[in-house]
Amino acid sequence: GIQVEQSPPDLILQEGANSTLRCNFSDSVNNLQWFHQNPWGQLINLFYIPSGTKQNGRLSATTVATERYSLLYISSSQTTDSGVYFCAVELNNNDMRFGAGTRLTVKP
Amino acid sequence: SQTIHQWPATLVQPVGSPLSLECTVEGTSNPNLYWYRQAAGRGLQLLFYSVGIGQISSEVPQNLSASRPQDRQFILSSKKLLLSDSGFYLCAWSVGLENEQFFGPGTRLTVL
Numbered sequence: 001g002i003q004v005e006q007s008p009p010d011l012i013l014q015e016g017a018n019s020t021l022r023c024n025f026s027d028s029v030n031n032l033q034w035f036h037q038n039p040w041g042q043l044i045n046l047f048y049i050p051s052g053t054k055q056n057g058r059l060s061a062t063t064v065a066t067e068r069y070s071l072l073y074i075s076s077s078q079t080t081d082s083g084v085y086f087c088a089v090e091l092n093n094n095d096m097r098f099g100a101g102t103r104l105t106v107k108p
Numbered sequence: 109s110q111t112i113h114q115w116p117a118t119l120v121q122p123v124g125s126p127l128s129l130e131c132t133v134e135g136t137s138n139p140n141l142y143w144y145r146q147a148a149g150r151g152l153q154l155l156f157y158s159v160g161i162g163q164i165s166s167e168v169p170q171n172l173s174a175s176r177p178q179d180r181q182f183i184l185s186s187k188k189l190l191l192s193d194s195g196f197y198l199c200a201w202s203v204g205l206e207n208e209q210f211f212g213p214g215t216r217l218t219v220l
Contacts, residue, residue: 030207031206031207031208033208033209035211040213041146041196041198041213041214041216042211042213042214043198043211045208045209045210045211048206048208086151086152088152088209090207094140094142094157094159094165094202094207095154095157095167096142096154096207096209097154098151098152098153099151100150100151101150101151
């Protein structure tokens, strides 16, 4: 089956730093989403991005579908950015596969 | 706007007891509905999805079952819980062909 690999698995930043999270997938997909899971477990939609680039405030994402990867950029990180970031890819027939996540800790 | 509810928020059950988790969506019609499980410190695993009333697809063989008795209601059940059923259960919905999924707050299940 399809493999979804996220890197790095853990990331510790000082507040104000920038970071790039990566998601590689092993096969063609219908779409790709990035989520942030907060400390209470809530999954928050960040981007729906099957291809191209999108920006939302300090966050932006780029998906290069032909090369099977997506990047999530976080600029000027804040302590509230801490949590786990997941990418998820959709195969055919509503089948959604998640990566193992990147655990981000932003220190004040 | 659309909202998704799950209950209960937390649940502690003994091994061998039955389970019923409920998920309801408001503000949309004919949603696709999904049940996921997240083990501690790991990613999400798709358990079931439904594209309509009475239509359930299962992704992995397991001790659980799902039902969709109404358009915006999705229920996850078990007749006898196992220790390995412990985890964080998340319900999600989507509409249309784009299938952008939105998640509920989750139920944290501990089986003792």
